[in-house]
Amino acid sequence: MIKLVVKDLHKKFGGLHVLKGVNFEINGPELIGLIGPNGAGKTTLTNILDGAIKPNSGTVYLNDTRIDQLEPYQVALAGLGRTFQVTRSFRRMTVLENLYVPALAMGRPDSxxxxxxxxxxxxxxxxxxxxxxEFAQALSGGQQKLLELGRLLMLDPDIVILDEPFAGVHPRLMDIIHEYIRRVNDEGKAIIIISHQMDSIFSLSQRLLVLNYGDLIADGEPEVVKHDPAVIEAYLGSDEDEEEPEPATETQS
Ligand SMILES: Nc1ncnc2c1ncn2[C@@H]1O[C@H](COP(=O)(O)OP(=O)(O)O)[C@@H](O)[C@H]1O
Ligand SMILES: [Mg+2]
Structure with missing residues (x-):
């Protein structure tokens, strides 16, 4: 059974306290939406969960293995995969070669x-x-997103975190991504979707986490969370026409 236990995570960048004691658990193949304003710490949390950066304190256990001090490839082997807000394909390799890479790099026994x-x-x-x-660099932004989702499937992770999977995606590809999420969840994997697209979040999620500048201010059923005054105040009620965040300035390792 899939189990993720996130305990009292803190992350500071210099004087900026970006995660202020984040706690939550995933038990089984849950489909979870993670929302919150730009700069709330959603990507930072993802970067800690996948091993790209280390927390100042706190722990993360995946299926009883402590993963918060592991490197990303070790976290991937332990069963957690993620996509990036800014896609990262191998631009001069073909689409097919991009899909071979994770399976070959992870030394999986498959022929x-x-x-x-x-x-x-x-x-x-x-x-x-x-x-x-086609070379990956020839793909549209939305197709690059699909390619990243494909690379995740090649790894068969237990838990996947999708960081802004709908941002900048053509409406025609949205249905494919929705179907992808449902199918991967049906296959028994837990999924965290980070998005500002509330229609998608509410149509897909069984549970909603709300991060507000380092504090997890809500964790529960979407219909309940939606009416939580603290959530409305912090996020849902504030700006009706929330823009997609501009991904170009993000730095991740
Ligand atoms: N590597 C970094 N160095 C310094 N500050 C960072 C770094 N990564 C993120 N931040 C800051 O941490 C805060 C949270 O960012 P982020 O996790 O990207 O938020 P979100 O994904 O919720 O929009 C922001 O104020 C951002 O500028
Ligand atoms: Mg982000």
């Missing part, structure tokens, strides 16, 4: 033909099979 077959089925699911021999 090369098996990896190829899996990559082909992933591409078919993402309706990208016709793009398999």
């Amino acid at each position: 090369k033909p098996a990896i190829h077959d899996k990559a082909m089925s992933v591409l078919e699911f993402l309706t990208m099979d016709h793009l398999r021999n």
Whole structure:
């Protein structure tokens, strides 16, 4: 059974206290929305969960393995995968080669033909099979997002964190991403979706976490959280026409 236990996470960047004691657990294949204003600490939390940065204090256990001091590749092997707000494909490799990389790099025992077959089925699911021999740099922004989702599937993680999967995506691709999320969840994986797209968040999530400048101010059923005065005050009620965050300035390792 999938279990993630996040305990009292703190993160500071210099004088900026970005996570102020974040606690939550995931038990089983939950589909969770993580929302909050720009700068709330959502990406920082993701970066800690996947091992890209280390917390100042606090712990993260995934299926009883402590992961908060591990490197990203070790966290991926332990079963947690994530996508990036700013996509990170290998631009001069083909779409198909991009999908081979995680499986080969992780030293999984699958044979090369098996990896190829899996990559082909992933591409078919993402309706990208016709793009398999294109260089990743030729893809549109939305197609790059799909490619990242495909790379996650190649790793078979227990928990996936999708950081702004809908930002900048053409409406036609939105349905594919929604279907992807539902299917991956049906396959028994836990998913955290970080997004400002409230329609998607409310149609997909069974549980909602609200992060407000380092504090987790709500954790519960979306219908309940939606009416929580603290959440309305901090986020939902404030700006009706919230813009998509501008991803270009983000730095991640
Ligand atoms: N590497 C970093 N160095 C310094 N400040 C950072 C760094 N990463 C994020 N921050 C700051 O931490 C805060 C939270 O950022 P972030 O986690 O990206 O928020 P969100 O994803 O919720 O929009 C912001 O004020 C951001 O500027
Ligand atoms: Mg972010």
